[in-house]
Amino acid sequence: MTTRTSLQSRLGIGLTLGVTLLWLLGVTASGLVAQHEMNEVFDSALEETAQRILPLAVTDILNRENGTGNQTTPAMKDHDEYLTYLVRDQQGNLLLQSHDADPRVFGTLPKEGFLTTSTHRIYGASAVSDTLYIEVAEPLAHRREAALEAGLALLMPLIFLIPISLLGVWWIVRFSLRTVVEFQQSIESRGAGDLSPVVGDRLPKEFEPVSVAVNRLLERLHRALDTERSFTANSAHELRTPLATALAKVQRLKTQVQSNQLKTNVAEIEEALRSLSILSGKLLELAKAEGGGAISQNQHNLVPILAMIIADFEGQVPERIILTLPEREVNSFLDPDAFAILARNLIENAVKHGSQNQPVEVNLSANGTLRVCNGGKVVPADQLALLRNRFARSKTDANGSGLGLAIAEAIATGANIRLHLLSPATGRQDGFEAVLNLVDAR
Ligand SMILES: Nc1ncnc2c1ncn2[C@@H]1O[C@H](COP(=O)(O)OP(=O)(O)OP(=O)(O)O)[C@@H](O)[C@H]1O
Ligand SMILES: [Mg+2]
Structure with a gap:
């Protein structure tokens, strides 16, 4: 697997993560500010409620005939109370309570000002020379719910922001890099x-x-x-x-x-x-x-060139070469001059080093595979591996400098072709065979 990643995915993921992180930081900061402001509003509402109810409660209690004892204010209609209240005297005796109020939420003795318990926020106020106290309680769960809803509302845009950012960055990078991709393709092609x-x-x-x-x-x-x-x-x-x-x-x-x-x-x-x-x-x-220079700028049909080379050899070794050519063209980027030098060296070797009473087979197939095959003694594998080196020769009676296969190998390498040397030849017990594919040249 390659360790290289695309610029497009790296930028897409990086920028989206960055934007998401910044958004989350923004949401946290604005959530904290909003919570603080909401608490102030809720506290002020709590205080206002207590101040409003207190005079009514005092009048109600003072007008009672027996004066003392708890009374529960009746509910006008059935409803859930967010705010509940108690009115008590200084000793904590209950005088009045809202119909949903739970006295366990409040302390044993009434207090003035704000107080936070584990479940409620309470505000206490007093009247009639600190003899009557009202305490209004609001469940903290209510405030938490409000804060959570505000937070969720702020987080909601992330659902759209992430895919839009990914898509946007992907598109912008793709758009900006399209000329680079064209450039890369023009070099590649x-x-x-x-x-x-x-x-x-x-x-x-x-x-x-x-x-x-x-x-x-x-x-x-x-x-x-x-x-x-x-x-x-x-x-x-x-x-x-x-x-x-x-x-x-x-x-x-x-x-x-x-x-x-x-x-x-x-x-x-x-x-x-x-x-x-x-x-x-x-x-x-x-x-x-x-x-x-083994590669040419355009493709050339190599069939007529091979036919011409064989015709040249016909003069030196009449009827020894059996040539098989394809019906259609074999086009290759291999330079025609380089091909002529390569083919001539391989055929010259087959004629020169092969058994003199056996034919030399030169075969070019339609898919571009060139085979030059001759009879003769098998070249041992250890020697065969060295024959492409300059001045390397195996046991032979023929004259030569040991450069022919080095030339053929240099041309093949220059054209990105693999030259295979086999001994014995394919399908035989003896002989030598050189095989290469001409259309591999590029
Ligand atoms: N077709 C072949 N059949 C048998 N042996 C071969 C064949 N081609 C090459 N060889 C062996 O490989 C050796 C190296 O071949 P190469 O073409 O490099 O040199 P050369 O033919 O001896 O000399 P030069 O090609 O420089 O005139 C040859 O000496 C020969 O021993
Ligand atoms: Mg040679």
């Missing part, structure tokens, strides 16, 4: 051989340096590859010409000398010059293959 500058003029300002750096890098790469190509091409020319001239001169010399001893010596020089010429050609092919 281009072939490895496409070194033209990337278009980044619609990118947000923060990403501009990225496109500038990418383009600078592409330009440097382009220049380096061009220099490399022209250097190898020039070197090839510079080396080939003097070698060809020397070879021609030696050949002419061979016809002019009379002595057999001298003739043998000149023939040896001719042979050395010839293998030097082949070696220089292979070294230049290797330099070219390792310098990149």
